[in-house]
Amino acid sequence: MASSSSDSGNDSFTYYRSTASRAYRKKMQWKSNLFQFRSFITSVGPSDSHIERLSKTPFSWVLDIPESPNIRGFAQNMFYNWDCEAKCFIFQDVQLSFTKSDISLILGLPDYGDVVPMHVDAAFSQLYLQHFQDSHCSKNDLEKKLIQIRRETNPASVILFCKFFILYFFVCVFFTTTSSIYKLPALSLIDCVDDLDNLGKFNWCEALYNYMEPQMEAIGMVLSLRSKPQCLEPTKKPMLKGFARLLAVWMSEHIPIERPHNPYVIPRICRWKWRV
Structure with a gap:
């Protein structure tokens, strides 16, 4: 009898999970090209002069971004635990909110400074006028420019690189x-970058959080197995932009390993090691 009851429970659970999957599971898409960035920078090989100049900015650590696991399924499963009303993740009735402070701790960037002018869709710096005003400047164009500038060794080319x-x-x-x-x-943002000496005055944690947070909320509303607003469009496809792998690092610090009863258990991954 115990075996029969157990089998029945497993069948019910399997049915529930497959039904929930058909009803809510969407293919989560990314706009993250971390692998492309790492591969290209490794192939270009910044010189000691470039590294020394970058070390005076808040972004010298990006030279040491390690290989990261494929976390598409990891992050997608994470959003099943999103609560639309509380606007946070809930695991076993524990509310977890992803904040600017979390970004600061993971990346080693300060959570203070001037507001990054993310709302100003215009640029007037010399960098923009000389290199972007009359150019579409795709990622491939940026790569070509970096390769070309890398060949030069004068101080001006080092700064431009x-x-x-x-x-x-x-x-x-x-x-x-x-x-x-x-x-x-x-x-x-082009104007901000043109002033390398003052890049550190901006709160980049806040800028990145403000860029990701609305997308996280929208994705959570689509993927969550919790209650959703009735007006939510069921055909909306989730798209997460920004440094999405931050979520995996953050979640690995908060989710206990053993959750056998949770059908959407999220595996713990190794914390990234940043040189900051």
Whole structure:
């Protein structure tokens, strides 16, 4: 009798999970090109002069971003635990909110400083006028420019390489885009990068969080097995842009390993090691 009851329970669970999958499971898409960024930068090989100049900015650590696991399924399963009303993740009745402080701890960037002008869709710096005003400037174009500038060794070319390097990082990883520099959330980011000496005055944690948070909420509303607003469009496809792998690192620090009763258990992954 015990075996029969157990089998019946397993069948019910399997049916529930398959039904929930058909009703809610969507293919979660990314706009993250971390692998492309790492592969290209490794092939270009920044010189000691480039590394020294980048070390004076908040983004020298991007040279040491390690290989990361494929977390598409990891993050997708994570959003099944999103609560639409509380606007946070809930695991065993424990509420977990992804915050700017989490980004700061993971990346080693300070959670303070001037607001990044993400709302200004215009640029007026010399960097923009000389290199982007009359150019579509796709990722491939940025790569060609970086390769060309890498061959030069004068101080001006070193600074220019670092500016293009950070913009390429923004396009591929931080503020991920579909194809070109003009898909950045604001062209004013070009003006920020043009002033390398003052890049550290901005709160990049806040900028990245404000870029990702609305998308996280939208994805959670689509994928969550918890209650959803009745007005939610069932055909909406989730798309997560920004440094999505931050979520995997953050979640690995908060979710206990043993949750055998949870059908959407999220495996713990190794914490990334950043040089900051």
